[in-house]
Amino acid sequence: MSSDQTLLDVVKSEWIKFRTVRSSVMGVIVFFVLTLGLGGLISWAVRSHWNQTNGPSRLGFDPVSTSLAGILFAQFAVGVIGVLFITSEYSSSSIRTTLAAVSNRLRLISAKTIVLAASLILVSEVVCFATFLLGQAIFSGVVPSASLGSSDVLRSVLLAGLYLTLLTIAGFALGLIVRQSAACISIFVSVLLIVPIIFAFLPQSWQNSYAKYLPSELGRSMMSPFPAAHHLGAWNALIVLLVYVIIVSGVGVTLMIRRDA
Amino acid sequence: MQRMLKIDHLTKHYKDTVAVNDLDFEVKPGVVTGFLGPNGSGKSTTMRIILGLDHPTKGRATIDGNNYEDLRSPLHEVGALLDAKAVHPGRTARNHLRALAASNRIKRSRVEEVLEFVGISSVADKKVGGFSLGMSQRLGIASALLGDPPVLLFDEPVNGLDPEGIRWIREFFRSLAKEGRTVFVSSHLMSEMALTADQIIVIGRGALITQGSVDDLTATAQGTVLVRASDLTGLTRALEAKKALVQATSDSGLTVTGLTSEEVGDTAFKAGITIHELTPQRASLEEVFMDLTADSVEYGTSMPGAMPRE
Numbered sequence: 001m002s003s004d005q006t007l008l009d010v011v012k013s014e015w016i017k018f019r020t021v022r023s024s025v026m027g028v029i030v031f032f033v034l035t036l037g038l039g040g041l042i043s044w045a046v047r048s049h050w051n052q053t054n055g056p057s058r059l060g061f062d063p064v065s066t067s068l069a070g071i072l073f074a075q076f077a078v079g080v081i082g083v084l085f086i087t088s089e090y091s092s093s094s095i096r097t098t099l100a101a102v103s104n105r106l107r108l109i110s111a112k113t114i115v116l117a118a119s120l121i122l123v124s125e126v127v128c129f130a131t132f133l134l135g136q137a138i139f140s141g142v143v144p145s146a147s148l149g150s151s152d153v154l155r156s157v158l159l160a161g162l163y164l165t166l167l168t169i170a171g172f173a174l175g176l177i178v179r180q181s182a183a184c185i186s187i188f189v190s191v192l193l194i195v196p197i198i199f200a201f202l203p204q205s206w207q208n209s210y211a212k213y214l215p216s217e218l219g220r221s222m223m224s225p226f227p228a229a230h231h232l233g234a235w236n237a238l239i240v241l242l243v244y245v246i247i248v249s250g251v252g253v254t255l256m257i258r259r260d261a
Numbered sequence: 262m263q264r265m266l267k268i269d270h271l272t273k274h275y276k277d278t279v280a281v282n283d284l285d286f287e288v289k290p291g292v293v294t295g296f297l298g299p300n301g302s303g304k305s306t307t308m309r310i311i312l313g314l315d316h317p318t319k320g321r322a323t324i325d326g327n328n329y330e331d332l333r334s335p336l337h338e339v340g341a342l343l344d345a346k347a348v349h350p351g352r353t354a355r356n357h358l359r360a361l362a363a364s365n366r367i368k369r370s371r372v373e374e375v376l377e378f379v380g381i382s383s384v385a386d387k388k389v390g391g392f393s394l395g396m397s398q399r400l401g402i403a404s405a406l407l408g409d410p411p412v413l414l415f416d417e418p419v420n421g422l423d424p425e426g427i428r429w430i431r432e433f434f435r436s437l438a439k440e441g442r443t444v445f446v447s448s449h450l451m452s453e454m455a456l457t458a459d460q461i462i463v464i465g466r467g468a469l470i471t472q473g474s475v476d477d478l479t480a481t482a483q484g485t486v487l488v489r490a491s492d493l494t495g496l497t498r499a500l501e502a503k504k505a506l507v508q509a510t511s512d513s514g515l516t517v518t519g520l521t522s523e524e525v526g527d528t529a530f531k532a533g534i535t536i537h538e539l540t541p542q543r544a545s546l547e548e549v550f551m552d553l554t555a556d557s558v559e560y561g562t563s564m565p566g567a568m569p570r571e
Contacts, residue, residue: 004333005365013364020356021349093347096314097404100341101364103313103330260315 010102010111018115023088027081028123031074039070039131043138050143063146064156065224067135068128071160075219078120078164079188082171085116087181095261105257109176113169113249120168124161132157152225159234160223163241167192167215170245176252192216213240263290264338264411264443266311270320273306273467280306282467283320288445288460290411293438295458296447299554303467304447305343308416312341324412336365336408342401343416350390354381354400357389358407367407375403394421402430412443419453431457451550465554478549486517486525489538499532500525514538 018024046053046066053061089095102108132148139145146153171188178184192215199211208230211217221227221237232240266288273281281303288294298304309315311322313329321328324339332338348357358372376382379399384392389400398421405413415434419427434457438444448454454461455475463470463478471478490496493515497507505525506518517525522541529536 003366005335009366010364013360013362016356016360016363017349017352020353020360021351023351088349092349093344094349096309096312096343096347097361099314100312100339100343101336101361103332103335105330258316260309 005102005104005107007107007111007114010107011114013102014108014111014115015119018085018119021088023084024081027077027084031077031081031123032127034077035070035074035127035131036134037070038073039067040134040138042069043067043135047138047142061144062224062226063136063139063144064132064153065220067132067139067146068157068160068223070131071128071164071219071223072216074127075164075167075192075216076189078124078168079171079192080185081120082116082168083175083184083188084181085112085172086175087179087184090179091181099261106253109253109256113172116168116172117165120165121161124164125158128157128161128164146225150225155234156223156225159238160219162238163219163222166241166245167219170215170248173245173249173252176256177248212237215241215244263441264325265289266412266443266445267323267326268307268311268320269323271307271310271317271322272319273303273310273315274318280467281310281317284464284467284469285320286462286469286472288443288462290443291438291441292459293434293444293446293457294460294462295454296445296462296464297451297454297550298447298449298464298470300449302449302465302554304449304464305416306467307464308341308343308414308447311414312339312343314343334365334408336361336367336410338408338410339412339414340405340408340410341414341416342398342405342418343414345394345397345401345421348389348397348400351388353386354389354392354403355385357400358404361404362407365408371407371409375406378406379403395423395426398422398426402433411441413437413445415444415446417447417449419448419450427453451547455547463550463553465556470553479543485542486520486522487514487538487540487542488517488525488529488536489514490529491535491537495532496529496534499528499534503528516542 043066046061089098098108099105102111136145136147148154148157171184174188175184178187196211196214196216199207199214212221212231217231218237218241221231222234222241224234227233231237268284268286268288271281271284272279284303284307296304296307306315307322310317311324311329324332329335329339355372355376358376359369362369362372373382376385379402381396381399381403384396389397392400398418402418405415418430422430434444434446438459446454446457458475460472460474461478462472487510488496493509493513497515500507500515500517500520503520503524505520508516508518510516520528522539526536526539
């Protein structure tokens with residue numbers, strides 16, 4: 001008699017699925033290229049204009065966030081990886097084949113989340129450390145640079161990778177709720193890109209009190225060594241982001257279990 | 262290893278439509294059971310509920326008393342081919358099967374076995390998005406067989422297969438049943454089921470119309486009698502007096518419904534009409550099916566062969 005299905009079996013299965021489609025592989029490549037390419041470019045621009053940079057700007061310069069700046073663009077790539085990991089199953093209706101093989105839906109979602117989180121934390125940390133080191137190498141000698149020896153710097157780079165991983169999970173959870181790739185990606189981009197723009201038109205006092213809770217601002221807090229004005233500290237920002245991800249995931253899991261596939 | 266598939270007073274509503282209405286039947290091991298109904302009659306919905314994909318509004322579908330969600334190793338219990346195109350188009354056939362196999366702890370060598378068995382080994386490393394419907398059907402059959410399950414479900418499996426493939430699949434269903442498995446095959450073509458199935462379940466508009474063996478179904482069907490005679494007008498009058506339905510055939514004969522051939526012969530004799538031919542005609546299974554489901558065709562055409570013109 002065959003043995004019972006376990007979470008580990010489903011994790012293995014989802015790992016095969018994750019690495020055998022072009023969307024996830026391409027997503028990871030785009031993520032690499034965007035983060036390192038743009039991070040390097042921005043760092044280079046700062047270096048070449050450093051002589052014309054005035055005193056106050058020099059004082060406000062943060063070599064850590066600047067070297068990580070590519071993340072602001074790359075975060076959409078990881079979001080798409082998370083979204084497509086589930087919505088592609090709905091668009092191709094392969095979700096039915098999947099659920100016939102893994103009838104316990106909570107087990108399926110857990111396995112997918114584990115595969116996504118494990119691969120993304122690995123990739124994101126590698127990318128974040130690489131772009132940080134690239135940036136510092138570009139700065140060295142001309143612009144003040146940062147070192148991983150400082151605990152605040154190390155924390156910023158580590159949390160930058162965690163921010164990207166959590167965004168991927170959020171994209172995945174959004175996919176569970178919306179189930180359509182295009183709609184899902186639009187929502188994801190709107191929250192990170194459009195909502196902050198809308199916020200900029202609100203009264204200054206509102207911006208000061210609430211803008212810090214926007215996911216993109218939480219990311220900014222997490223990946224800079226010093227808290228900016230009207231921003232949360234890095235660890236508090238992480239907690240708020242975690243709460244968001246847990247809420248979206250909770251709704252996603254509940255709907256996934258209740259709805260017809 | 263034998264498993265009974267039981268549909269227990271199953272009802273499924275989608276918003277305001279009733280897809281399945283108090284459906285109740287059993288599918289036994291060791292035979293091929295055909296699941297027949299016109300398009301939109303609720304066959305696929307029933308199949309989806311059996312697999313736990315859709316949740317029933319009322320009632321349940323069980324495999325030896327268990328809900329699908331409670332199966333401990335689903336692919337080892339039930340193999341299913343619902344929609345051959347329900348695979349990620351960007352993945353290769355081999356990787357698709359490997360992922361499925363891994364989820365139920367099935368050995369890699371089994372993947373190669375089923376690929377070989379359905380005859381798609383040579384295209385196993387091609388992306389399934391480029392597969393023809395026939396190749397996709399074979400891949401679907403391969404995935405249903407992965408876990409060597411005692412229960413097998415196939416939704417419209419002959420769609421897209423060439424005649425050779427259709428013959429192959431008929432033999433294949435038979436052999437699965439002979440091994441003691443429960444084989445449940447849906448189709449909207451009675452003629453196909455007549456050749457494949459031992460037992461038949463007919464549904465229309467989500468409700469059970471009839472069930473039984475293929476022979477039972479044809480036996481209960483109302484036959485007709487073909488008669489040729491010297492005086493057709495006189496015979497028609499005499500037969501209609503006996504409350505029979507009489508229709509002239511194109512080649513100067515009469516088709517009589519509602520009387521046996523003995524009764525037709527006796528009537529003609531009493532009316533003093535010479536009979537030239539008297540042939541009882543057994544209804545084909547196809548006609549039985551059309552008869553049974555006439556009231557429940559969801560998307561019926563108004564008249565056979567009549568195309569609307571401008």
